[in-house]
Amino acid sequence: xxxxxxxxxxxxxxxxxxxxxxxxxxxxxxxxxxxxxxxxxxxxxxxxxxxxxxxxxxxxxxxxxxxxxxxxxxxxxxxxxxxxxxxxxxxxxxxxxxxxxxxxxxxxxxxxxxxxxxxxxxxxxxxxxxxxxxxxxxxxxxxxxxxxxxxxxxxxxxxxxxxxxxxxxxx
Numbered sequence: 001x002x003x004x005x006x007x008x009x010x011x012x013x014x015x016x017x018x019x020x021x022x023x024x025x026x027x028x029x030x031x032x033x034x035x036x037x038x039x040x041x042x043x044x045x046x047x048x049x050x051x052x053x054x055x056x057x058x059x060x061x062x063x064x065x066x067x068x069x070x071x072x073x074x075x076x077x078x079x080x081x082x083x084x085x086x087x088x089x090x091x092x093x094x095x096x097x098x099x100x101x102x103x104x105x106x107x108x109x110x111x112x113x114x115x116x117x118x119x120x121x122x123x124x125x126x127x128x129x130x131x132x133x134x135x136x137x138x139x140x141x142x143x144x145x146x147x148x149x150x151x152x153x154x155x156x157x158x159x160x161x162x163x164x165x166x167x168x169x170x171x
Contacts, residue, residue: 020104021097023136024118024126030055033085051115054084062088094119105133105159
């Protein structure tokens with residue numbers, strides 16, 4: 001069999017896929033299931049983050065995001081009286097550390113989520129966000145000296161933030 005098919009997610013000089021583990025945030029903020037949503041919001045504000053992982057005895061129950069907190073407040077509930085595990089909404093989507101950035105970006109886009117816990121051997125090892133993917137893409141574009149590098153970064157940005165032009169609508 002010949003060389004692998006070209007992909008927009010390979011390190012051009014090394015001709016290998018860029019893995020989630022190279023881009024993810026390794027310092028994951030976690031809370032127990034019985035933290036109240038008000039305390040979680042304060043923690044997220046203090047840390048400058050948009051989500052926390054809700055754990056019960058090292059098992060990931062879910063990811064609590066700013067959107068989840070807004071839903072609690074919007075429903076008229078007192079965030080001091082709602083436990084973190086009660087505020088978890090929707091399915092939990094995760095990714096492996098050896099998955100490609102392309103796989104992670106596609107999964108986030110399809111699931112309409114902005115964060116993916118990174119799981120290895122049933123343990124949380126990191127988190128990757130749309131922001132991490134965009135930072136990586138912008139950094140790659142800034143370091144690009146050849147046109148293919150710029151094409152790669154533009155493709156990344158078009159996946160995480162599609163526009164009519166990127167979708168092929170030349171209007």
